[in-house]
Amino acid sequence: MGGVHGFGPVVPEVDEPYFHAEWERSVLGLVLALGAGGKWNIDISRHARENRPPGEYLSLSYYEIWLAGLERLLDEHGPPTRVLTAEEVPAVLARGGPVDREPTRGARFAVGDAVRTLNLNPRGHTRLPRYARDKTGVVERVHGFHVFPDVNSTGTGEDPQWLYAVRFSGSELFGPDGDPTSAVSIDAFEPYLEPA
Amino acid sequence: MTHSDLSDVQVRVRALESALVSGGHVDPAALDALVETYEHQVGPHLGARVVARAWVDEAYRARLAEDATPAIAELGISGRQGEHMVALFNTPEVHHLVVCTLCSCYPWSVLGLPPVWYKSAPYRSRAVADPRGVLADFGVTLGPDVSVRVWDSTAEVRYLVVPMRPEGTEASGEDALAALVTRDSMIGVGTL
Numbered sequence: 001m002g003g004v005h006g007f008g009p010v011v012p013e014v015d016e017p018y019f020h021a022e023w024e025r026s027v028l029g030l031v032l033a034l035g036a037g038g039k040w041n042i043d044i045s046r047h048a049r050e051n052r053p054p055g056e057y058l059s060l061s062y063y064e065i066w067l068a069g070l071e072r073l074l075d076e077h078g079p080p081t082r083v084l085t086a087e088e089v090p091a092v093l094a095r096g097g098p099v100d101r102e103p104t105r106g107a108r109f110a111v112g113d114a115v116r117t118l119n120l121n122p123r124g125h126t127r128l129p130r131y132a133r134d135k136t137g138v139v140e141r142v143h144g145f146h147v148f149p150d151v152n153s154t155g156t157g158e159d160p161q162w163l164y165a166v167r168f169s170g171s172e173l174f175g176p177d178g179d180p181t182s183a184v185s186i187d188a189f190e191p192y193l194e195p196a
Numbered sequence: 197m198t199h200s201d202l203s204d205v206q207v208r209v210r211a212l213e214s215a216l217v218s219g220g221h222v223d224p225a226a227l228d229a230l231v232e233t234y235e236h237q238v239g240p241h242l243g244a245r246v247v248a249r250a251w252v253d254e255a256y257r258a259r260l261a262e263d264a265t266p267a268i269a270e271l272g273i274s275g276r277q278g279e280h281m282v283a284l285f286n287t288p289e290v291h292h293l294v295v296c297t298l299c300s301c302y303p304w305s306v307l308g309l310p311p312v313w314y315k316s317a318p319y320r321s322r323a324v325a326d327p328r329g330v331l332a333d334f335g336v337t338l339g340p341d342v343s344v345r346v347w348d349s350t351a352e353v354r355y356l357v358v359p360m361r362p363e364g365t366e367a368s369g370e371d372a373l374a375a376l377v378t379r380d381s382m383i384g385v386g387t388l
Contacts, residue, residue, distance in 0.1 A: 010316065022206070026209050029230045064205060128350070174325050182327050
């Protein structure tokens with residue numbers, strides 16, 4: 001939703017608690033516990049949360065989206081057979097889920113290269129934000145060779161790709177209404193990019 | 197109709213949780229351990245330790261800039277949603293601001309669970325197009341000569357802003373410095 005107008009000011013809450021209702025605790029616990037079961041990956045779960053009509057998505061709170069996503073995952077995949085135990089929790093959380101993989105080829109771009117994002121509008125999951133499509137920027141960092149969410153979200157494999165931080169000027173992204181003294185970097189997978 | 201103090205969503209969650217527990221698909225003790233971890237153990241105090249160390253130890257700062265994930269792990273800090281960390285150093289010329297316009301990606305390992313405003317449509321929509329306007333919502337005004345660098349966390353890389361060390365803290369020790377570091381300053385919506 002980057003660049004969309006009309007949502008109003010940001011309203012920080014003073015001394016905000018981590019949870020605003022008991023059920024939010026339950027949803028956090030269930031999503032993490034079931035996610036550790038290995039029946040689905042993080043990209044499948046993001047897609048399950050986000051692939052819904054915009055009106056519905058915007059009407060739900062963060063934990064309501066998590067709940068709706070979890071219900072959909074359980075409908076489609078069933079519960080994992082592997083059950084996370086309390087004893088395993090510290091090690092599982094400390095390990096997390098690294099997505100870097102051993103590179104099987106060289107990176108196409110280097111720091112300083114001018115690149116253009118492709119005008120991609122897939123029906124499925126993607127991590128190329130709409131506001132940064134078909135824009136010219138500069139490679140600022142080469143992050144490594146990472147699992148590609150667009151494919152991993154379909155459950156057909158990790159298809160790792162080179163990942164770059166690409167910097168765009170505020171004017172390139174938002175034209176005369178952008179902030180010329182700002183720049184925005186996105187983390188862009190190689191299939192999103194072409195030489196500029 | 198019978199009166200109930202439970203909202204629809206509470207009823208849904210209770211039904212789901214009890215079905216999963218009774219079916220043996222989740223261990224209730226694991227749910228408690230997960231919530232306990234994120235409610236009481238992981239939080240911005242961890243990121244503050246990283247920032248304070250970077251302020252007092254030039255060699256550490258260099259390692260943090262070079263590869264933040266192992267540098268943060270040196271302090272015993274690692275974990276979910278912090279597997280691939282990058283540290284961004286504010287200077288008098290450059291101010292960094294972190295957002296996730298696509299969902300709510302946030303460096304849990306160093307800041308804990310994200311606040312509601314970070315996950316909200318106003319922040320996610322405006323941080324990239326009008327970062328100075330967003331900073332104004334937080335009462336922060338930067339000079340026109342300061343460039344604002346926004347980082348949209350669109351992959352699994354997570355960003356930690358290292359704010360500038362406040363003036364007049366030259367005599368402070370590392371623990372006292374860590375106590376000065378706010379969560380908002382490590383997201384980039386606050387200054388110290």
